[in-house]
Amino acid sequence: MYGDVANKLVLEAKRTDHLANGSATLQLPMFQDEMVRVILKEVSQLQRNAEYLKLQEDSGKLSKCQYFVTMLCMERNKRCLLAYQKTRSEILDAIAWENNGLDTMDLLSNKGHDSGNLSPYEQEYLREYSQLISDLTAGELMDIDLAGSLTPPSDVFIDVRVLKDAGEIQTEYGVFNLIKDSQFFVRQADVERLIQQGYLQKL
């Protein structure tokens, strides 16, 4: 039946959305290349049908209705495809923000879920969007630290525990040597980035 595959794709989009919002770390399942291709094929098939139906001059109500339903199917397929891609692009946006527009490709592969989950176009999009964010945050708005934490700050200084070795960091209060499992009392603004990257844990 026409529209069945698109339905599946919408369910996949819903699953993607749940997966991204449900867990603490953002993750993106595999791009459903096969499904997208099948739907696109279906659209061109429908298109041929529509053209054929249009040519039927002696048509009565029946074929007019057929033509209309065909158009609706095509439109629905398009809507489903775009919705799927939009959902994924929004998650990509979130990933890019979380990493402060740094080269997210490296991070993705480091974190285990390799960039094979993304379609080539999505990889390109993510790269360009990350570039956009780093341009934006490095400009006049540098002081604000636009990609910083969106929870209101409570203390200037916080206790952190080191989860992964991160070498030495230099702050205006001295040098810290971040060795795994050690604890420090540091200024939050100094280590914000390390917390986001998962090196430190706020206590």
Add this chain to the structure above:
Amino acid sequence: MDINIDDILADLDRDTTAVGSTPAPAGDDTTRLDDSAATVAADYSTLVTHWCNERVAPELLPYPHTLMARVLARLAAQIEHLETLSTGVLEQTLDRSAKLPLLCMEAELERLKFVVRSLLRCRLGKIDRFGLYLRQLDARSPGALQTLLSAQERVYYERHSAILLKLFNNAILRHMPAEMQAVDDTEGSVSMIDEPEWARFVFLYVREPAPDAPDPLLAVDDHGQPCYSVNIPELGEVVDLAVGGIYIMRYNVIKDLLMDGKVVLI
């Protein structure tokens, strides 16, 4: 620790006012909210009002150009000031009494940065959501985006829509029949342009007008209270919003009052 909190506050006041003496860049005011005297405290409360309004309103509100220019300039100056102070403090003895005011100022700075960051991120989120709607708005009345968005936001908006469109085109649209390749089609069964939810309910507080500038729109209700009258079209009803009152209304009903700064969203 026997430090008088008043001293610290006085210290802070002096520091912030010293920074506040930077001349405010002149420019055209876009909203009535900007009209208030450019003192530091007033600017901060205006900023917080803008922030609340932006977070609650369903649509993108005009960018407070002059206010933000002032706030950002002061922020930069304060960061620099703090840096010189803290290096000075470190060279002297590491005495707690000298560090505490510094700590307070840093905390305050972090808070201000948070408000600005949250405001801007909220706006960027809305720009992403209503990208196509903004495009339509721009086509309808050229120049509207100039006041609605800041320069950086405009750059962001242009670039993000461009790469998003490229993604859609590459992945889907170019495999479609030619007449179905548009992303801003309003002819089909469902409009593809996502508009802000104009009829969303919002909480609002009616502000008191400044005493020296009486408001011509202000009427007096049955109980002798000053109020603004709004018309709710779908009920065909006129409602009085008393000054100082808190109401729940549909956004489109009170939009004009909000733009004039007569009510604030909470």
